[in-house]
Amino acid sequence: MALLEVNHLDVRFALRQGDVRALRDVNFTLERGERLGIVGESGAGKSVAAFTLLNLIAKPGYIAGGEIIFDGKPLNSLSERALRKVRGNRISMIFQDPMMTLNPVLSIGEQMVECLKAHRRISTKAARAIALDKLRQVQIPSPEARLDQYPHELSGGMRQRIIIAIALLLDPDIIIADEPTTALDVTIQAEIMALLLELCEKHNVGLILITHDLGVVSQVTQRMLVMYAGRVIEQGPTREIINDPQHPYTQGLINALPQMATPGERLNQIRGSMPSLSNLPSGCAFHPRCDFINRADGTPRPACTQQVPEFVTSGNCQVACHMVAELLEKEREEQEAGDANRLKETNP
Numbered sequence: 001m002a003l004l005e006v007n008h009l010d011v012r013f014a015l016r017q018g019d020v021r022a023l024r025d026v027n028f029t030l031e032r033g034e035r036l037g038i039v040g041e042s043g044a045g046k047s048v049a050a051f052t053l054l055n056l057i058a059k060p061g062y063i064a065g066g067e068i069i070f071d072g073k074p075l076n077s078l079s080e081r082a083l084r085k086v087r088g089n090r091i092s093m094i095f096q097d098p099m100m101t102l103n104p105v106l107s108i109g110e111q112m113v114e115c116l117k118a119h120r121r122i123s124t125k126a127a128r129a130i131a132l133d134k135l136r137q138v139q140i141p142s143p144e145a146r147l148d149q150y151p152h153e154l155s156g157g158m159r160q161r162i163i164i165a166i167a168l169l170l171d172p173d174i175i176i177a178d179e180p181t182t183a184l185d186v187t188i189q190a191e192i193m194a195l196l197l198e199l200c201e202k203h204n205v206g207l208i209l210i211t212h213d214l215g216v217v218s219q220v221t222q223r224m225l226v227m228y229a230g231r232v233i234e235q236g237p238t239r240e241i242i243n244d245p246q247h248p249y250t251q252g253l254i255n256a257l258p259q260m261a262t263p264g265e266r267l268n269q270i271r272g273s274m275p276s277l278s279n280l281p282s283g284c285a286f287h288p289r290c291d292f293i294n295r296a297d298g299t300p301r302p303a304c305t306q307q308v309p310e311f312v313t314s315g316n317c318q319v320a321c322h323m324v325a326e327l328l329e330k331e332r333e334e335q336e337a338g339d340a341n342r343l344k345e346t347n348p
């Protein structure tokens with residue numbers, strides 16, 4: 001069984017004008033030590049997914065359906081007390097802004113010791129020793145001195161190293177990192193990402209990495225989810241998706257990468273923008289931006305504007321797109337016709 005299993009997750013925000021559906025039928029698994037990327041434009045529901053995994057979704061948000069099974073236990077039906085044991089301990093989270101995690105009035109050492117003592121029966125001295133060890137692991141210069149410093153005395157990159165040390169403090173099984181390097185200088189981003197990857201690999205920690213950066217996803221993760229307007233529209237092995245994206249949205253994201261443009265030309269941005277969740281287009285939510293809503297013969301494919309696409313399996317990937325479903329169906333028919341012909345030839 002997978003370490004983490006998310007089934008049919010449905011998350012809504014109860015607003016005055018009615019419920020907004022932020023996640024619809026989200027399904028994925030994470031094996032022990034596996035690294036999974038979640039990508040998609042702003043507003044796709046990536047952070048909502050991350051918060052929901054730890055049951056941290058705040059009102060008016062609520063889980064309207066589905067289940068999150070961690071290590072065989074359904075997380076969304078645990079008591080708050082039981083959940084606190086999992087949060088920070090077995091699953092920890094790294095946010096874009098280190099100050100979401102760091103307490104400005106406590107020294108780094110105090111916060112780390114407090115965190116350890118909240119989850120383990122341990123003396124202050126032993127906790128300080130563990131904290132020091134973790135600071136060494138994240139390669140902070142003069143770690144002893146850092147223990148007595150306050151968050152504001154450190155640079156952004158240094159703070160994010162501390163956050164990684166705190167995320168690793170209780171030897172978690174999974175780290176969820178939501179845009180962990182976006183707030184940092186470009187030169188430091190790669191260093192921090194490399195450090196996170198190295199530590200996850202070394203300690204066999206699973207990673208759910210949320211990012212806009214497809215380059216990082218392709219370097220760091222083994223599998224990926226592509227989200228659009230609250231749904232996963234493509235998922236599978238990262239290499240397969242990056243090399244041969246099936247969904248027109250995923251193709252659009254990859255074509256928009258700077259390295260895909262001819263030098264001197266404009267970037268190939270996907271036209272239009274992500275729709276508001278309270279006003280989703282009918283059928284496939286991506287259809288108003290899609291260049292492929294016509295069939296091969298030029299006539300429109302009515303399903304694109306009328307039916308929410310189901311998942312089809314293409315290679316090792318799952319894709320929710322009517323065009324892809326049609327292409328696969330055609331391939332299958334051709335294959336069957338070919339097989340029938342061969343049978344006729346061999347048994348005339």
Ligand SMILES: Nc1ncnc2c1ncn2[C@@H]1O[C@H](COP(=O)(O)OP(=O)(O)OP(=O)(O)O)[C@@H](O)[C@H]1O
Binds near residue numbers: 044
């Ligand atoms: N507190 C809230 N109240 C109402 N709706 C919300 C709230 N938080 C999120 N949403 C809805 O969920 C959608 C997805 O938000 P989310 O923060 O998960 O996007 P994201 O994919 O993380 O985007 P970004 O890349 O900008 O971080 C939002 O566009 C909004 O419609």
Ligand SMILES: [Mg+2]
Binds near residue numbers: 046047048178
């Ligand atoms: Mg976000």
